[in-house]
Amino acid sequence: KAGVTQTPRYLIKTRGQQVTLSCSPISGHRSVSWYQQTPGQGLQFLFEYFSETQRNKGNFPGRFSGRQFSNSRSEMNVSTLELGDSALYLCASSFGQTPSYEQYFGPGTRLTVT
Amino acid sequence: GDSVTQMEGPVTLSEEAFLTINCTYTATGYPSLFWYVQYPGEGLQLLLKATKADDKGSNKGFEATYRKETTSFHLEKGSVQVSDSAVYFCALRMSQGGSEKLVFGKGTKLTVNP
Numbered sequence: 676k677a678g679v680t681q682t683p684r685y686l687i688k689t690r691g692q693q694v695t696l697s698c699s700p701i702s703g704h705r706s707v708s709w710y711q712q713t714p715g716q717g718l719q720f721l722f723e724y725f726s727e728t729q730r731n732k733g734n735f736p737g738r739f740s741g742r743q744f745s746n747s748r749s750e751m752n753v754s755t756l757e758l759g760d761s762a763l764y765l766c767a768s769s770f771g772q773t774p775s776y777e778q779y780f781g782p783g784t785r786l787t788v789t
Numbered sequence: 790g791d792s793v794t795q796m797e798g799p800v801t802l803s804e805e806a807f808l809t810i811n812c813t814y815t816a817t818g819y820p821s822l823f824w825y826v827q828y829p830g831e832g833l834q835l836l837l838k839a840t841k842a843d844d845k846g847s848n849k850g851f852e853a854t855y856r857k858e859t860t861s862f863h864l865e866k867g868s869v870q871v872s873d874s875a876v877y878f879c880a881l882r883m884s885q886g887g888s889e890k891l892v893f894g895k896g897t898k899l900t901v902n903p
Contacts, residue, residue: 679832708891718833718878718893731890765832767891777823778882780833788828 677702679768680783693754695783698713700747700768707749708778709741712763721764724749753786761788791816791874795879802869802901810897812853812879820881822855822862827876827896836864836877853869860884869901 680699688694700707709721712772721735741751744766747768753760767778795810814820825833837846842857851866853897862879879894 681832710891717895720892722903723890733890741883748899776836779833779835780825782832 678774679766679779681781681784682763682764683784684782685787686786687789689789690756690758692756694756694786695750695752695753696764696766697788698749698751698766698781700766700782701750704768704770704779705747706769706771706776707743707747708753708767708769708779709749710765710767711735712765712783713761718765721751721768756788758788760786764787790819791881791883791890791892793879793881795809795877795897797895797897799898799900802899804834804871804903805868806901808864808866808869808873808899810877810879810899811893812864812894814860814862814879814881816881816883817855818883820843820883821903822853823880823882823891824853824862824864825879825880825893829875829897833878835846844858866896874876874899876899 682734706725708723712718723731727743738754743749763783765783767780769776769778792815794813804886822840826834826836827833836849839846839855845854853862853864876896876898878896
């Protein structure tokens, strides 16, 4: 069974630009969550989607947005990039929503903002 | 709010030494608890989990027991190997109003020397 895939793996953007990251969950998984990982803040929750609906959102500005498609694939978008947005963005999928379902993580997209 | 506190690293051990990484949590309900491992340049991999009090999760020689009375989920391994060198994250997962959220500790970097 294929794991969670994220594209692209690496990305370099300049301040003010926007970026779209993609995540394909494990087949059959309907829940997709996004996390930002930085050396200073650690792993922080961005948002979670289930059946194309955003179910939960972390404490990030409105520049961060996402969506989920009918095939459970998800994208996240960051507009008006800032230097502080440089991070590893991780996507995770799970079969269901209850806490007993573990999340499986993708390898991440390394975003560098210059 | 819900939070996870884990011992700060880095932790450096010799091969075959005993490993303990402490993790305590604060949660308003009864979370599921997880340990994830991140190898250099990779995403997170689920190491083990426990979904209720007194459950013991185990995998690859690692163990952790869900202790409700001490709100702890300490990770242990009897004999570490060089290949165990990685960053370890303790996490809890709660349902909040029907949605999911993983809350991570800051991570503990483990280095095992031959």
